[in-house]
Amino acid sequence: MIDALTLSSIPESAQALRPAVRAFLDEALRGRPMDRLARSWMGFDAEFSRALAARGWVGMTLPQAYGGGGKDAFHRFVLAEELLCRGAPVSAHWIADRQSGPLILKYGTAAQRDFFLPRICKAEAFFCIGMSEPQSGSDLAGLRTRATRTADGWLLKGQKLWTTNAHRAHYMIALVRSSGAPEDRHQGLSQMIVDLSLPGITVRTIGDLTGDQHFNEVFFDDVLLPQDALIGEEGAGWAQVTAELAFERSGPERIYGSMLLFDAWLQHLRSRSDPTPAELALAGRILAQLVPLREMSAALTAKLAQGDSPVIEAALVKDLGTELEQAIPNLLADALAADPLAERPEDLLRTLSYVLQVCPTFSLRGGTREILRGVIARGLGLR
Numbered sequence: 001m002i003d004a005l006t007l008s009s010i011p012e013s014a015q016a017l018r019p020a021v022r023a024f025l026d027e028a029l030r031g032r033p034m035d036r037l038a039r040s041w042m043g044f045d046a047e048f049s050r051a052l053a054a055r056g057w058v059g060m061t062l063p064q065a066y067g068g069g070g071k072d073a074f075h076r077f078v079l080a081e082e083l084l085c086r087g088a089p090v091s092a093h094w095i096a097d098r099q100s101g102p103l104i105l106k107y108g109t110a111a112q113r114d115f116f117l118p119r120i121c122k123a124e125a126f127f128c129i130g131m132s133e134p135q136s137g138s139d140l141a142g143l144r145t146r147a148t149r150t151a152d153g154w155l156l157k158g159q160k161l162w163t164t165n166a167h168r169a170h171y172m173i174a175l176v177r178s179s180g181a182p183e184d185r186h187q188g189l190s191q192m193i194v195d196l197s198l199p200g201i202t203v204r205t206i207g208d209l210t211g212d213q214h215f216n217e218v219f220f221d222d223v224l225l226p227q228d229a230l231i232g233e234e235g236a237g238w239a240q241v242t243a244e245l246a247f248e249r250s251g252p253e254r255i256y257g258s259m260l261l262f263d264a265w266l267q268h269l270r271s272r273s274d275p276t277p278a279e280l281a282l283a284g285r286i287l288a289q290l291v292p293l294r295e296m297s298a299a300l301t302a303k304l305a306q307g308d309s310p311v312i313e314a315a316l317v318k319d320l321g322t323e324l325e326q327a328i329p330n331l332l333a334d335a336l337a338a339d340p341l342a343e344r345p346e347d348l349l350r351t352l353s354y355v356l357q358v359c360p361t362f363s364l365r366g367g368t369r370e371i372l373r374g375v376i377a378r379g380l381g382l383r
């Protein structure tokens, strides 16, 4: 699929990575059922992550001094495309690789960098993001989880919700209130690195519609955090989180959520001698949306590579990307139902069924559609 879409803006040095990744994936993913692969960056497989790390494909953009690859953001873009389009189960290391590592590199102390970054690069430290709470999802600034200074560190009380992988991650980077009241909004928030094995932390898994268990409730009952749990500046949590969201929202994972399904459907068309004009037109329509989105995601990568923080642009690409990700399974369901008597491969139907059930979450995770559009409107000076 990716080969069909030429993208001149990706440097040759990064493109050169593709054959090795493909060869590795041919071997590593052999025999895995298509509907499991369709989980992709929701699929958790710690051993798979470690095998990637052993090849230098976790923490590629982190400095070599910390065990990273020292490569630019385009290398990670190419790697991410290859992994996502094949449905590689990357969820174990994904958050650490995408945003916790870069955050620690940017705001961490020397000791925090020395401790966490090599572990991230070896896929030995998995992270989760503790932002949302029961009353604070879209209204993130209203969060109530509080870290209070003590003689030795911090006392953490409160609750997080929908935390992906909290039940199998080692650390959470939590946004908490460290001073003032919820009414103070963006003032008085800080980020803490929380070791999830500490006493007083309870993690309860929540099942989703498909039966998968990936997100959680996390309770902090008087958890004692060490002094150096604070990452970055006390009270600067909002600015730090905003910068982190550019990493969270800009990547190709906001485009390719339904790509395995689309690819499987194209294979199905190719296997028949008689695709209908309507099917060919649909394939063209989806590709015509995919190509500019991919260009936009690559352009964002260029901004990240320059050290910019393209928060508004990332919101735009995520909004448009998730719209396509959600449209694909619905369009393909209609196409496959057009001739009820036609033969359809079972694994394609099982994959369609999974993606149809999970796709409503695409425009919720990482910030809802309405919130992103608010960010874009504010960025354009329209509100």
Ligand SMILES: Cc1cc2nc3c(=O)[nH]c(=O)nc-3n(C[C@H](O)[C@H](O)[C@H](O)COP(=O)(O)OP(=O)(O)OC[C@H]3O[C@@H](n4cnc5c(N)ncnc54)[C@H](O)[C@@H]3O)c2cc1C
Pocket: 128, 129, 130, 131, 132, 133, 134, 135, 136, 137, 138, 139, 161, 162, 163, 164, 165, 215, 361, 364, 365, 366, 367, 368, 369, 370, 371
């Ligand atoms: C699969 C998945 C994984 C997730 N993983 C994580 C995670 O790892 N860590 C984490 O912290 N969170 C995570 N989340 C939570 C996610 O960030 C929140 O669900 C999201 O921010 C929305 O918050 P909410 O659920 O409280 O909905 P609400 O904020 O209550 O929103 C409900 C609806 O009202 C709309 N709305 C709210 N405010 C406005 C407004 N001002 N203007 C217009 N419309 C508005 C929203 O767009 C939405 O449609 C995950 C969610 C999902 C689905």
